[in-house]
Amino acid sequence: MAGAQTALRAAWPPETLGAFAADVIAGLTAKPKRLPPKYFYDAAGSALFERITCLPEYYPTRSELSLLGDNAPAIAAQFPQGCAMIEFGSGSSRKARLLLGAAASVSAYVPVDISGDHLQQDVAQLRRDFPHLAVHPVVADFTTLAALPAEIAALPRVGFFPGSTIGNFEPHEACAFLRHAGVMLGAAAVFVVGVDLVKAPDILYRAYNDAEGVTAKFNLNLLARINRELGADFDLAAFEHHAFYNGARNRIEMHLASTKRQRARLCGTTIEFRAGETIHTENSYKYTIESFQALAQGSGWSPLTAWTDGLFGVHALRMTDGG
Numbered sequence: 001m002a003g004a005q006t007a008l009r010a011a012w013p014p015e016t017l018g019a020f021a022a023d024v025i026a027g028l029t030a031k032p033k034r035l036p037p038k039y040f041y042d043a044a045g046s047a048l049f050e051r052i053t054c055l056p057e058y059y060p061t062r063s064e065l066s067l068l069g070d071n072a073p074a075i076a077a078q079f080p081q082g083c084a085m086i087e088f089g090s091g092s093s094r095k096a097r098l099l100l101g102a103a104a105s106v107s108a109y110v111p112v113d114i115s116g117d118h119l120q121q122d123v124a125q126l127r128r129d130f131p132h133l134a135v136h137p138v139v140a141d142f143t144t145l146a147a148l149p150a151e152i153a154a155l156p157r158v159g160f161f162p163g164s165t166i167g168n169f170e171p172h173e174a175c176a177f178l179r180h181a182g183v184m185l186g187a188a189a190v191f192v193v194g195v196d197l198v199k200a201p202d203i204l205y206r207a208y209n210d211a212e213g214v215t216a217k218f219n220l221n222l223l224a225r226i227n228r229e230l231g232a233d234f235d236l237a238a239f240e241h242h243a244f245y246n247g248a249r250n251r252i253e254m255h256l257a258s259t260k261r262q263r264a265r266l267c268g269t270t271i272e273f274r275a276g277e278t279i280h281t282e283n284s285y286k287y288t289i290e291s292f293q294a295l296a297q298g299s300g301w302s303p304l305t306a307w308t309d310g311l312f313g314v315h316a317l318r319m320t321d322g323g
């Protein structure tokens with residue numbers, strides 16, 4: 001195995017591979033095999049995720065939108081006057097609009113997203129809809145974002161991290177992210193975080209195993225993307241979507257399971273699969289209101305308020321004095 005690794009490196013130095021290829025090779029040569037969930041969201045994957053958010057079984061988006069819509073004035077009441085709102089992974093800014101519409105205290109909005117095309121279109125529309133709002137988009141991976149636009153340096157800050165995207169992190173990574181966000185947002189900051197709740201396993205199971213098979217397509221698109229962008233030859237018909245609730249760790253796990261013993265070629269190397277072997281593609285951690293508040297507290301944030309409909313939680317946190 002060490003020999004194969006060396007040959008691969010010699011032929012495709014990681015510097016020339018790009019981050020996607022490097023992460024895919026690292027994940028598929030690891031034991032057990034895994035792929036980072038952030039790569040689900042190419043154009044095809046983003047369209048499939050949009051379809052997921054409309055599925056009858058997938059409650060999180062509907063729950064969060066109605067929690068934000070119903071409680072926007074109460075959430076906005078926590079924001080400091082003249083603040084800048086920074087959204088981590090803003091997508092279409094649909095959720096931010098609900099807060100911006102209710103929060104006259106927000107004078108600047110900083111959507112941070114990895115996909116630049118979408119960001120530019122949405123920013124133009126936001127500027128038309130909120131003419132008094134200064135919009136400063138940042139094209140970046142929010143997990144590695146180092147600096148905020150200079151224009152907002154003097155403003156108090158509010159963070160917005162909806163969608164239970166925080167559930168993709170391991171709990172220790174979520175803690176590190178919350179701390180990092182705290183450093184960026186500063187002493188007076190408020191942080192609004194959307195977090196999916198622990199609940200009956202059958203409800204969770206159905207949300208990730210929809211009858212129409214859209215979630216299966218979303219999961220398999222990761223291999224389709226690797227074929228498209230890295231010239232790999234994964235046989236999509238020989239992999240199955242597996243999603244289940246791991247109750248011991250409070251997380252949904254998604255895997256792609258090989259239906260047979262097979263191999264795939266990728267960037268000059270061969271990836272071997274046993275029958276039934278899986279690629280772990282996503283964890284989606286679930287928290288109770290209390291377990292998330294405890295995580296936040298251990299990460300430098302004091303819980304202010306939590307809004308919930310029993311399925312999903314929207315948390316307002318404030319920077320703990322003295323960090």
Ligand code: AVJ
Nearest residue numbers: 052163164165168208215284
């Ligand atoms: C966007 C990460 C919150 O975990 O529910 C939906 C992604 N994966 N269906 C989630 C997802 C499968 C989603 N997050």
